[in-house]
Amino acid sequence: MSTHAVAPTQTEAEAAQAFLAALDDPIARLAREHGPVDFTLPSHGVVLPDHLERLTLGIVGQLISVRAALVIFERLRELLGGRIDATALASTDEAALRAVGLSGAKARAVRALGIEVASGNLDLEALAGMSDSAAEAKLVALRGIGAWSAQMFLLRALGRPDVFPAGDLGLRRGIESLYALREMPSIPEAARRALAWRPYRSYAAKYLWLHYAAGGDT
Numbered sequence: 001m002s003t004h005a006v007a008p009t010q011t012e013a014e015a016a017q018a019f020l021a022a023l024d025d026p027i028a029r030l031a032r033e034h035g036p037v038d039f040t041l042p043s044h045g046v047v048l049p050d051h052l053e054r055l056t057l058g059i060v061g062q063l064i065s066v067r068a069a070l071v072i073f074e075r076l077r078e079l080l081g082g083r084i085d086a087t088a089l090a091s092t093d094e095a096a097l098r099a100v101g102l103s104g105a106k107a108r109a110v111r112a113l114g115i116e117v118a119s120g121n122l123d124l125e126a127l128a129g130m131s132d133s134a135a136e137a138k139l140v141a142l143r144g145i146g147a148w149s150a151q152m153f154l155l156r157a158l159g160r161p162d163v164f165p166a167g168d169l170g171l172r173r174g175i176e177s178l179y180a181l182r183e184m185p186s187i188p189e190a191a192r193r194a195l196a197w198r199p200y201r202s203y204a205a206k207y208l209w210l211h212y213a214a215g216g217d218t
Contacts, residue, residue, distance in 0.1 A: 010036065012161060013036035013037060013038065013203070014036045015200075016036070016161065016200035016203035017031050017034075017035055017036045017037070017203070019200055020197060020200060020203060020204060020207070023196065023197075025196055025197075026178045026179060027178070027196075027197060027204050027207060027208075030178070030207035030208070030210070030211055031203075031207055034207055034210055037203060037206045037207065037210070038206075039155060039161075039202045039203050039205060039206035040155070040156055040157075040159050046070060046073070049083070050124075051124035051125065051127070051153075051157055052084055052085075052086055052113075052117055052124060053083070053084045054153060054156065054157045055113060055124065055139075055145075055149075055153055055157075056073070056076070056084050056089070056110055056113065057069065057073050058145075058149045058152055058153055059106055059109050059110050059113065059144050059145070059149065060072050060073045060076065060102065060106060060110070061073075062106065062144075062148075062149065068101075071101070072100060072101035072102060075100035075101060076097070076100050076102070076110070078100075079092065079096060079097075079099075079100050080092065085114075086113075086114045086117035086118040087114070087118045088114070089110060089111060089113065089114025089115075089117075089118075090111060090114035090115040090117075090118045090119075091114075092111065092114075094107045094108060094111065097110065097111060105144060106144065108143065108144065109142075109143050109144020109145070110144070112142065112143040112144065113142060113143075113144070113145075116142060122138075122142070127139075127158060128158060132154060132160050132162065132163060135150075135154055135158065136150045136151060136154060139153060146167075147165075147167060148165050148167040148168060151163050151164070151165040151167075152165050152168070155202050155205065160202060161199065161200055161201075161202045161203065162198055162199045162200060162201045162202060163201060163202050163205075164190075164191060164194040164197070164201035164202070164204070164205055165205065166187045166188070166190040166191035166194065167187050168205075170208070170209055170212045170213075171190060171205055171208050171209065171212070172184050172185055172187070172190050173212050174208035174209065174211045174212035175190055175193060175208065177211065177212065178208065178211060179193075
């Protein structure tokens, strides 16, 4: 069964915008300027029919540009017959995975993901019924999945409204610009600042991404 990303309801988006816009915090300006937003970011035009494809792309995209990640992801799809299938992923050897552009660590991680899903040890559909912390813990227990990848999955694929991937470079750069800091905040510092935006940290993240993408001027 295909599982589509859960988009936030307009009512929730409006409530989040009103909440953030009323704060005595620089994020309020961004919320007023941009209005209600959808934080489940588009996947750059790539159709991702299920959670396995979303999580695989998350692994592929670690520490490389979006453009490079999409090229490698499409090569991986072609290798597996046109889509990311757990059984095919589990049965593909590391050399073949590396040949499409994956590093050794990523090749082992995506293959391990395929094995976990194909064997039934990991039910990605069940994540929707878990709390944020439980779902994140389930994901980071997997090979090659760290906090950033897990949190981005919760935010983008599961549509959770109060997730803040503090390790994201764009968010940290966005905070640096928004608060006119002398240097980019550390991950713990970014997470600490985000506490003021609960229970709508995912929306605050979207505003910061928009701010960063605009060069910090809007």
